[in-house]
Amino acid sequence: MKTALIASRSGAATAAMAPVVNFLTSPQFVPENPDDTEVCDFTLGNPHEPVVPGFVEAIERQLAPRHHRWFAYNTGEPATIAAIAAGLRERLGLPFADADILLTSGAFAGLAVCLATLADPGDEVIFNSPPWFCYEPMILAQGLAPVRVKVDRQSFDLDLGAIEAAISPRTRAVIVNSPNNPTGKIYPPETLQALAELLARAGERHGRPIVLLSDEAYSRVLFDGRSFPTPSRFYPHTVVIYTYGKTLLTPGQRMGYLALSPQMPEREALREALFVGLLTTGMAVPNAVLHYALPELDLLTIDLGLLQRKRDRLVGGLRELGYTATLPEGSFYVLVRTPVADDWAFAAGLAAQKLYVLPGRVCELPGYLRLSLTASEAMIERALPRFAQALNG
Ligand SMILES: Cc1ncc(COP(=O)(O)O)c(C=O)c1O
Structure with missing residues (x-):
């Protein structure tokens, strides 16, 4: 929204942030109840498991x-x-x-x-x-x-x-x-x-x-x-x-x-x-x-062994289904090619199945999804059949 109240640099920053904000506020991508046990949330690098011991x-x-x-x-x-x-x-x-x-x-x-x-x-x-x-x-x-x-x-x-x-x-x-x-x-x-x-x-x-x-x-x-x-x-x-x-x-x-x-x-x-x-x-x-x-x-870290097992299970599972998915060397994220050009629409289809992912266009990668490995193991297991269904449906 344009208003004379806002400095032009702030207006430019707000416009550049629009894809993220649209995603985060779009009702189709926001679970009605984030504690619903059916929800699989791969969108952001947020915790879905107990905090690091200590x-x-x-x-x-x-x-x-x-x-x-x-x-x-x-x-x-x-x-x-x-x-x-x-x-x-x-x-x-x-x-x-x-x-x-x-x-x-x-x-x-x-x-x-x-x-x-x-x-x-x-x-x-x-x-x-x-x-x-x-x-x-x-x-x-x-x-x-x-x-x-x-x-x-x-x-x-x-x-x-x-x-x-x-x-x-x-x-x-x-x-x-x-x-x-x-x-x-x-x-x-x-x-x-x-x-x-x-x-x-x-x-x-x-x-x-x-x-x-x-x-x-x-x-x-x-x-x-x-x-x-x-x-x-x-x-x-x-x-x-x-x-x-x-x-x-x-x-x-x-x-x-x-x-x-x-x-x-x-x-x-x-x-x-x-x-x-x-x-x-x-x-x-x-x-x-x-x-x-x-x-x-400074001496603590998350369980990197668990994160790697989640990476391997998710990427292995997606590849078995026929998806093209990256195997990250580090960081939290797996990139998956969408079977259709419109990543936003594909992500919306998954969200309708309570499976939430980031459409690639939000990070300048149309035609991809970004999945965060901070999702729990249970979410990964629940998500794979839904990914299968999205591919076949
Ligand atoms: C590459 C990168 N840099 C910086 C940040 C910001 O990190 P923090 O919120 O911990 O300041 C993030 C968070 O997602 C990130 O992915």
């Missing part, structure tokens, strides 16, 4: 104040920062410094702060398509210009030639998301090395470095014993964006962080600007209790 206890242990400053403003409890940096050093094998970690209220906040801090109105930010459906609205909300580059349709790897061609003197940042939502792809070291070289060349050419925003929301959701090559190993101007919402499957508890690459030049100035960005973006940090609980929470 999660509630870790928070409970921090609820009662131990001194009068317990609930004071807190932008980074030193013990928490130290624990996060130690975990990152161990997992990624890079010398992340405590001072280069900034706590955020999730990856949403981390990305918003980076966009607000790095680019001026009208500057360009490149993202890869199919994308997480909030990149474009978030870029537009900051008054920036989104530049979409399609990944290779066969391999889902980055199209480096297309990224290079999309770079202009106004390019300030490139967003890369590995493991990827929605493709499940983990970009290999060779791709990241070549990306680093092309970004360095482009930065030189235009006389200003381009920042790589590495959205690592799913960096701990890996299958088949895979490791995760972080882009921050290859390109010094990288900011890692992380959220605990995926590793712990608790997206409603807002916690995450930004981490500057250990080789980031001009780190002091960037650190300071990002810190102010956190404040001016609305004090986008986790609540105090989560600060205190984070050293314990």
Whole structure:
């Protein structure tokens, strides 16, 4: 709805968010009763099973104040920062410094702060398509210009030639998301090395470095014993964006962080600007209790063995039925080709059977469905016969 009340950048963000909002509010895609045991919900990365053991206890242990400053403003409890940096050093094998970690209220906040801090109105930010459906609205909300580059349709790897061609003197940042939502792809070291070289060349050419925003929301959701090559190993101007919402499957508890690459030049100035960005973006940090609980929470993860078994059962079952389905290397998502061109109509047909999935067009992939592996095992078993029926009916 157009109104003179709203800033044009907000109007543009709202328009870009419309496919998601239409989906989430469309009565045909909203179960009348989400607790109906017949409902199979594959739409979003939301929990459908009990929370990770230890999660509630870790928070409970921090609820009662131990001194009068317990609930004071807190932008980074030193013990928490130290624990996060130690975990990152161990997992990624890079010398992340405590001072280069900034706590955020999730990856949403981390990305918003980076966009607000790095680019001026009208500057360009490149993202890869199919994308997480909030990149474009978030870029537009900051008054920036989104530049979409399609990944290779066969391999889902980055199209480096297309990224290079999309770079202009106004390019300030490139967003890369590995493991990827929605493709499940983990970009290999060779791709990241070549990306680093092309970004360095482009930065030189235009006389200003381009920042790589590495959205690592799913960096701990890996299958088949895979490791995760972080882009921050290859390109010094990288900011890692992380959220605990995926590793712990608790997206409603807002916690995450930004981490500057250990080789980031001009780190002091960037650190300071990002810190102010956190404040001016609305004090986008986790609540105090989560600060205190984070050293314990950082050690927990969802049951990845169970997630992989669900992946194998769902993908195996769908392929047996005749569907074309991807086998993700990481992240929560399986992509399934729809037997008809209209993914929205196909998803609506499934929803009529209480089987809820995301039509691909919501994440710029018409002709596909995106299924979240956070659905329960029971939902997968109940869903497969309905998928069979949809194929034959
Ligand atoms: C790729 C990607 N980045 C960022 C986010 C935002 O994560 P959070 O809600 O935990 O901040 C999501 C959530 O779905 C995501 O899939």
